[in-house]
Amino acid sequence: MAMAIRQPGWYRGAIGMVLGAAFGFGLVIALRAISGLELFQTEQTGYPHVIVPLITAPFGFLFGFGAFDYWFRWAAGKPTIPDDHSAHGAYRWQDYFKFNTDHKVIGIQYVVTTLCFFLIGGVLALLIRAELAQPGEQIVAANTYNGLFSTHAIVMIFLFIIPIFAGLANYVLPLMIGAPDMAFPRLNALSFWLLPIAGIVFLGSFLAPGGAFDAGWTGYAPLSTGAPLGQSFFNVGVQFAGASSIATALNFLVTIITMRAPGMNPWRMPLLVWANLSTSLLVVGATPFVAGAQFMVLFDRILGMNFFQFLEGGDVISYQHIFWFYSHPAVYIMMLPGFGIISEVISTHSRKPVFGYRLMALALIGIVVLSYSVWAHHMFVAGMFSWLRVPMMITTMLIAVPTGIKIFSWLGTLFYGKIHLYSTSMLFSLAFIITFVVGGISGVMLGMIPIDIHVSDTYFIVAHIHFVLFGGSVFTIFAGIYHWFPKMTGRMYDERLGRIHFWGTVVGTWMAFVPMHWIGMDGMPRRVADYASVYGDWNLFISVSAFLLGAVQLIFIYNMIVSWRFGPKAGNNPWRAHSIEWQVSSPPPVFNFDEIPRVVGGPYEYGTPGARHAIMGGETAPEELPEPEPATVTSPS
Amino acid sequence: MxxxxxxxxxxxxxxxxxxxxxxxxxxxxxxxxxxxxxxxxxxxxxxxxxxxxxxxxxxxxxxxxxxxxWRVQPGDEGDGLPIHGNTKLEVxxxxxxxxxxxxxxxxxxxxxxxxENEDADRITVNVYSQQFAWTFGYPESGNKWSEGELHVPLDRQVDFQLHAQDVIHSFWVPEWRIKKDNVPGITTDAIVTPDEAGTYQLICTELCGAGHSTMRATVVVEPEAEYQKWVNGLSQNVPESLLLTADQALEIEKQIQEKEDGIEGTGVDET
The missing domain is CATH 1.10.287 (Helix Hairpins)
Incomplete structure (x- = not known):
């Protein structure tokens, strides 16, 4: 026992958390006592004796858990045992609950954790839909309702969609580029462990006096600066989630730039790698803005600063500028990795190279550049400078062009292919194309100022974001999970259950989210617990569809759990794909490769006899294999 | 092929x-x-x-x-054609x-x-918003004041000056298609020319707290004569408390306008 307490792990983590909390609490009380203030400040925007421990306790936990042991030893000049891989790889199920530096373990930790948050966010969504099934207040009071949709959005965005892409890429990307791990394995593990902390902080706000944060996931000032204590939990939670996101993105950037296998020049990178390169550029550039915005709100709340206090010279609208300077790129952070997944899946299952590969990669970069110049389209009716509107409209609508290139190129990939529909991942990819086109079109409509003036803050917006985030991002997440499930677990999932999940999800998505366009245009605002009775029938229909959509997700969870345990063995390469991750065993060995592979061609050379993407270690004389000529067949016009 | x-x-x-x-x-x-x-x-x-x-x-x-x-026949393990792209098509x-x-x-x-084209003969109406109520001032009729009920004349352009006392609210009448946020600290405006008499609902569309979904007001569009009669029948004037913040807001608005003019006119931010 005494030994266990000294070793990094859960015991020491728990002790660290208690000590961290005590330190933060004691610091606040001591400083207030010295200053002659009342020991406890319990205005609803105050509670420093809660907020400071909320920040110090997680750090105490991380210290105890072992997140900083190596760095501290190194900084203190102690021997760091460089070849100690005791915290690397999973040999028992308990290893998944440790501070583990293996990117494959971290990938699975991410995916499983975020799927748990997906279920929590889904339950919150169903509570919302239960309240909205009939006009009037039935299930929850209005302020509780505001807390429900705020936490629903935050859980889905910060704890599910953004991190699950980081998780999938964590698992797959180093394998794809022929790297033994991520560039910074310890930073990678720290990024993951910040995530459940963020989740606990966000959900912990339900226990705060005054209830969960209820100013929406956008947290507009001054509603947020005067809101009850839960809002501070939101401000702090965003810091943990944001730090996790930024550290992972840095890790991806360094890994992609410096750790590609010999021969993998940029034009030989799979599009998933391009997609994560683009996403990481967005994350490192934009996420600090949301972190900053939430610090400013927190300072207004607790330290009495006046960033957004209009009576003290603060500027209310500047919050929205800073917030959306992150949160518009954030929608691409939630979409670009999905684009990468779709490219991999469609190419593999139609047995054909991705059509227009270079333009596909450039389109991603184009989206990155454009997405930094469109944020104010969320503010067309916000009362900002009116001259800013038209330039923002034009850049917003131009983003449809690179996005359109991607849609058309995926369709072009299907033409003259050999399309296999047995895999659920392919079904989700094809459904994604159709659903995402609808979400993209409503996005262009929202970019047009006169239409946006009418539909801003209505259910049309709710319909749009759910079409792009559920019909877009979540479909690609499902495609990715089904696609790489055999690689991650070494087993096949049940395709029949996969099909049921697929059809239920597609039908449920369309039934739940299409009518929202109509009621929004017709006059139903968003974020309301109660609404005009004329929208009662449609809302009932939407609620029933949402429950259907929620129910079929249980099939997915069942399929994943049972197949992981009992599914038939998958073999190394069940989809006969070319990229490197499929050339190693399933699941891959702890250090991925005995010998780093050599990349000798593009990743999608289907249909060219003898073409190879990579030559694995142990194979004979890579130099002697001729580099295959890229085929120059053009499609008939 | x-x-x-x-x-x-x-x-x-x-x-x-x-x-x-x-x-x-x-x-x-x-x-x-x-x-x-x-x-x-x-x-x-x-x-x-x-x-x-x-x-x-x-x-x-x-x-x-x-x-x-191109859906594959069962048992076909072959690949598709190795087409990598087509420049003409991509262009x-x-x-x-x-x-x-x-x-x-x-x-x-x-x-x-x-x-957003402004008519010369437009009238101005002040819209005050606070958690969770709308009130309206009619500066061209002796600053008369009405609570929860807005009247405007038919076929006459109205320039709504939007004010907020606490948090952001948003002014929206779906039948008018026009929406603009009421932002504390500044005055924003919305321009509407109602062309159909009737009774409508003004809806707050920016989340403003627990009473957000009930923050509504009645809007009556009526012929000019009836409108004048109704406004003249109002007894209260706009309370001082609202005017004060509205004046402060106007001052800030003026500064913003100057800043904006600076940017538009000379390309130099004068601040």
């Missing part, structure tokens, strides 16, 4: 696009219209719906054709969307100018 039946695919897309457009236009997207802005905005929406329908149809036809034509599907969105953006800009 078989040639693509380009003509047939194009015709199928056109036909499907037409059918989808017709179906989509059957839906009464907007509900009732009661202001001059509604005509141009609704037309813009209809045009966008038709353009979108054809794009959606094109994607569906292409996907459907590919699935029928086409880059340039044509650019033309479409630039055209739609230009059209939107024209509509925006149209609906």
């Amino acid at each position: 078989t040639r693509l039946p380009i003509l047939k695919l194009a015709l199928a897309s056109l036909a499907a696009g037409t059918v989808i457009s017709v179906l989509m236009l059957q839906i009464d997207w907007f509900g009732d219209a009661a202001a001059t802005a509604a005509g141009p905005i609704d037309l813009l929406m209809d045009v966008t719906i038709v353009v979108s329908s054809y794009i959606f149809a094109l994607v569906c036809v292409a996907l459907g054709y590919a699935l029928i034509k 086409i599907w880059t340039v044509i969307p650019i033309i479409i969105v630039v055209a739609l953006a230009g059209y939107s800009w024209a509509v925006l100018d149209d609906i």
Whole structure:
């Protein structure tokens, strides 16, 4: 026992958390006592004796858990045992609950954790839909309702969609580029462990006096600066989630730039790698803005600063500028990795190279550049400078062009292919194309100022974001999970259950989210617990569809759990794909490769006899294999 | 390699696009219209719906054709043709969307100018918002004041000066198609020309707290004479407390305007 307490792990983590909390609490009380203030400040925007421990306790936990042991030893000049891989790889199920530096373990930790948050966010969504099934207040009071949709959005965005892409890429990307791990394995593990902390902080706000944060996931000032204590939990939670996101993105950037296998020049990178390169550029550039915005709100709340206090010279609208300077790129952070997944899946299952590969990669970069110049389209009716509107409209609508290139190129990939529909991942990819086109079109409509003036803050917006985030991002997440499930677990999932999940999800998505366009245009605002009775029938229909959509997700969870345990063995390469991750065993060995592979061609050379993407270690004389000529067949016009 | 039946695919897309457009236009997207802005905005929406329908149809036809034509036979382990791209095609599907969105953006800009065009004989109405109530001041009628009920004359442009006392609210009458946030600290404005007499609902569309979904007011559009009679019948004036913050707001607004003029006029921010 005494030994266990000294070793990094859960015991020491728990002790660290208690000590961290005590330190933060004691610091606040001591400083207030010295200053002659009342020991406890319990205005609803105050509670420093809660907020400071909320920040110090997680750090105490991380210290105890072992997140900083190596760095501290190194900084203190102690021997760091460089070849100690005791915290690397999973040999028992308990290893998944440790501070583990293996990117494959971290990938699975991410995916499983975020799927748990997906279920929590889904339950919150169903509570919302239960309240909205009939006009009037039935299930929850209005302020509780505001807390429900705020936490629903935050859980889905910060704890599910953004991190699950980081998780999938964590698992797959180093394998794809022929790297033994991520560039910074310890930073990678720290990024993951910040995530459940963020989740606990966000959900912990339900226990705060005054209830969960209820100013929406956008947290507009001054509603947020005067809101009850839960809002501070939101401000702090965003810091943990944001730090996790930024550290992972840095890790991806360094890994992609410096750790590609010999021969993998940029034009030989799979599009998933391009997609994560683009996403990481967005994350490192934009996420600090949301972190900053939430610090400013927190300072207004607790330290009495006046960033957004209009009576003290603060500027209310500047919050929205800073917030959306992150949160518009954030929608691409939630979409670009999905684009990468779709490219991999469609190419593999139609047995054909991705059509227009270079333009596909450039389109991603184009989206990155454009997405930094469109944020104010969320503010067309916000009362900002009116001259800013038209330039923002034009850049917003131009983003449809690179996005359109991607849609058309995926369709072009299907033409003259050999399309296999047995895999659920392919079904989700094809459904994604159709659903995402609808979400993209409503996005262009929202970019047009006169239409946006009418539909801003209505259910049309709710319909749009759910079409792009559920019909877009979540479909690609499902495609990715089904696609790489055999690689991650070494087993096949049940395709029949996969099909049921697929059809239920597609039908449920369309039934739940299409009518929202109509009621929004017709006059139903968003974020309301109660609404005009004329929208009662449609809302009932939407609620029933949402429950259907929620129910079929249980099939997915069942399929994943049972197949992981009992599914038939998958073999190394069940989809006969070319990229490197499929050339190693399933699941891959702890250090991925005995010998780093050599990349000798593009990743999608289907249909060219003898073409190879990579030559694995142990194979004979890579130099002697001729580099295959890229085929120059053009499609008939 | 078989040639693509380009003509047939194009015709199928056109036909499907037409059918989808017709179906989509059957839906009464907007509900009732009661202001001059509604005509141009609704037309813009209809045009966008038709353009979108054809794009959606094109994607569906292409996907459907590919699935029928190239779905693999059971047991076929072969690969597709190694086509890596087609520069001509890629240029086409880059340039044509650019033309479409630039055209739609230009059209939107024209509509925006149209609906924000200010008439010389417009009247001004102050809209005060606070958690969770709307009140209205009529500066051209001796600063009379009404709570929860807004009256405006028919066929006369109204310049709504929007104020907020606590948090952000948003002014929206769906039948007018116009929305603008009421922002504490500054005055914003919304320009509406009601052209249909009747009673409507003013809805707060910016989340403003627990009472957000109940923050409504009644809007009455009536002929000028009846409007004047109603305003003259009001007994209260706008309370001092509201005016004070509104004046402060005007001062801030003036500063912002100067800053904006500086940016627009000289390219130099004077602050």
